[in-house]
Amino acid sequence: MQELQRENKNSEMLFSELIEKWKVFHFLKLELATCQTYERRLPMLDYLNDFKVEDISVTTIDDLVQHWVSKCVKSVRRYTFRKELDLLHTILTHYRR
Numbered sequence: 001m002q003e004l005q006r007e008n009k010n011s012e013m014l015f016s017e018l019i020e021k022w023k024v025f026h027f028l029k030l031e032l033a034t035c036q037t038y039e040r041r042l043p044m045l046d047y048l049n050d051f052k053v054e055d056i057s058v059t060t061i062d063d064l065v066q067h068w069v070s071k072c073v074k075s076v077r078r079y080t081f082r083k084e085l086d087l088l089h090t091i092l093t094h095y096r097r
Helices: 002-011 015-029 032-048 058-071 082-096
Strands: none
Touching (some): 015 032, 015 082, 032 058, 032 082, 058 082
């Protein structure tokens, strides 16, 4: 019964809530410099904040990348958003556990 309640609660969780829970758990194990790096990258994921985590799909991620390409300021040296996608992967992997 408790497992079912946890699943229902998780199915309603917004991405912004997941980030806060992930930070509380994950940042305890990291060096300060790594936490600061993650904090600088997290605003790039704000696009997803109002999505239910369960509703995030490949299409949603494609839309996110398109948003980055069209709206975000890109430096001359910026070729990919790989590090932001890696961070997203880390957060979503934490959710699955």
